[in-house]
Amino acid sequence: MASTQGSSPRTNGKVITILSIDGGGVRGIIPAVILYSLEAELQRIDGPNARIADYFDVIAGTSTGSIVTALLTTPYTPPNPPANASKTNPPPNASITNRPREAKEIPEFYKKHGPAIFQKRKAPHNSNSGSSLMAVIGFFKDQLKDKLESFLNIRYDNSTLQLTVDEEVGTIRLADTLTDVLIPAYDIEHRKLVTFSSHQERNKVPKSSLPLRQAVLGSAAAPTYFPRHHFQADGKIYNLVDGGMAANNPTLLAIREAINIFGSRDDNSPFDWILDLKRGIPPLASLLFETSADMVDTYTSIFLGGGQNSRHQFLRIQDYTLNPKQLKMDKATEDNFNNLINIAKQLLDKPVSFPSSWIGLEPTTTNRNALGRFANDLSKIRGDAAKKLSRR
Structure with a gap:
C-alpha cells in the first residue's frame, strides 16, 4: 500500500488514485493553481487539514512537476508557527513535523523563487554543460544536430x-x-x-539514503536552460537532465508504478481516478516532446478502456489556446505569473478536454465541475479506507 508516514490511508483496496504533473518551467504555476482549487474543495468536504497527498496513492511529476510533487509530499514547517505550537500542540492547519504544506502555497512559491532561478546568469561553459548538450544532440541523432548546436550555451546556472x-x-x-x-x-x-521511485527506495535493503532533492534537481535540469545535475548515491553515479527528454507526461510511468505497488487488477477498472495536469501546448521547438506526451494520453485512455467509460477514470486538464509569449518556460516576471494564474483560473471554467482518441465526444462539464466531482469521489474513497483500517 502507499506510504502512510504522516498521512492517512487513501485507498480502500478497490480504487487506486494517481496524480500526474507535466513539466514546463514557470508554467508549472498553472497546475499549481488547479491543485489549489482541488484541495480547497477537499478542505470544504473534509476540513482544513485535508492535503493533496492524503488522497493519491501515486503522485508523479516531471521537471517543474517534480518540484510540485516534492512540495506536496514532504513534511512542512510553517515559517512563522504560533508560539505555543509543538509536536503535541500543532497549529490548526498543519502540524510541525509530519504534514505537507497546503497547495495554495505553491503558486506563491513560483512567484517568490522564479525570478531568481531564471535570472540572466550564464552557467560556466565547461565539460559539464558542454557534454550535457552534446549528449542531448546524440539523443536526437544527426537530423536535429544543427538545431541543437545553436543552444550550446546554457542560459542559467543552477545555483x-x-x-x-x-x-x-x-x-x-x-x-x-x-x-x-x-x-x-x-x-x-x-x-x-531513470525513474526515481519512493516505493522502490523504501524497499531496498538496506533502506536507500538517496535524497529527494537529488531526484528533483535531476528531473528539473532542462537542457539549454540549466547544466546537467551530477551526483552519487547508494553506490551509483548519475548525470541527469530533464525527465521531459523521455517522459514529459509521466502518466503511464505512474500507472506502471501503481501496478508495481498494488499488483495487477482482475477487474476492468484498474485505476478509477487519474488526474493529469498539463500547462499548455508549447511552440514548435518543443513539438517532439509534446507529441510524445499527447500520445501518452491516448495510450492511457486505451488502457482504461477508451471512450465514454474512461471519462470517469481519467481527467486531463490542459489549455490548448495559449500564445507563444505565454508559453516561455523561463519568463519569470510578476506580470507573466499573474497572467498564468489568470489563465489557470479561466481554464477551470472551460469544458473538459479529452485525449485525441475521444475526438467527436462532446464535453459535458467544465474542469471546475469535474474537479468538484473528483473531490467528492476522493473523499469517499479515503473515508472508506479509514473505516476499513479502523475495523482491523
Whole structure:
C-alpha cells in the first residue's frame, strides 16, 4: 500500500488514485493553481487539514512537476508557527513535523523563487554543460544536430535552483515521502530514462539514503536552460537532465508504478481516478516532446478502456489556446505569473478536454465541475479506507 508516514490511508483496496504533473518551467504555476482549487474543495468536504497527498496513492511529476510533487509530499514547517505550537500542540492547519504544506502555497512559491532561478546568469561553459548538450544532440541523432548546436550555451546556472530546492525540500530521503512518488529524469551518459521511485527506495535493503532533492534537481535540469545535475548515491553515479527528454507526461510511468505497488487488477477498472495536469501546448521547438506526451494520453485512455467509460477514470486538464509569449518556460516576471494564474483560473471554467482518441465526444462539464466531482469521489474513497483500517 502507499506510504502512510504522516498521512492517512487513501485507498480502500478497490480504487487506486494517481496524480500526474507535466513539466514546463514557470508554467508549472498553472497546475499549481488547479491543485489549489482541488484541495480547497477537499478542505470544504473534509476540513482544513485535508492535503493533496492524503488522497493519491501515486503522485508523479516531471521537471517543474517534480518540484510540485516534492512540495506536496514532504513534511512542512510553517515559517512563522504560533508560539505555543509543538509536536503535541500543532497549529490548526498543519502540524510541525509530519504534514505537507497546503497547495495554495505553491503558486506563491513560483512567484517568490522564479525570478531568481531564471535570472540572466550564464552557467560556466565547461565539460559539464558542454557534454550535457552534446549528449542531448546524440539523443536526437544527426537530423536535429544543427538545431541543437545553436543552444550550446546554457542560459542559467543552477545555483539558485539548488539553493531553493534545498531550502524547501531539505534533507528528506526519497524513501520518506508522505505518499508514493515517481520522478523521471534522463541519464545522458547512459542514454536512458531513470525513474526515481519512493516505493522502490523504501524497499531496498538496506533502506536507500538517496535524497529527494537529488531526484528533483535531476528531473528539473532542462537542457539549454540549466547544466546537467551530477551526483552519487547508494553506490551509483548519475548525470541527469530533464525527465521531459523521455517522459514529459509521466502518466503511464505512474500507472506502471501503481501496478508495481498494488499488483495487477482482475477487474476492468484498474485505476478509477487519474488526474493529469498539463500547462499548455508549447511552440514548435518543443513539438517532439509534446507529441510524445499527447500520445501518452491516448495510450492511457486505451488502457482504461477508451471512450465514454474512461471519462470517469481519467481527467486531463490542459489549455490548448495559449500564445507563444505565454508559453516561455523561463519568463519569470510578476506580470507573466499573474497572467498564468489568470489563465489557470479561466481554464477551470472551460469544458473538459479529452485525449485525441475521444475526438467527436462532446464535453459535458467544465474542469471546475469535474474537479468538484473528483473531490467528492476522493473523499469517499479515503473515508472508506479509514473505516476499513479502523475495523482491523
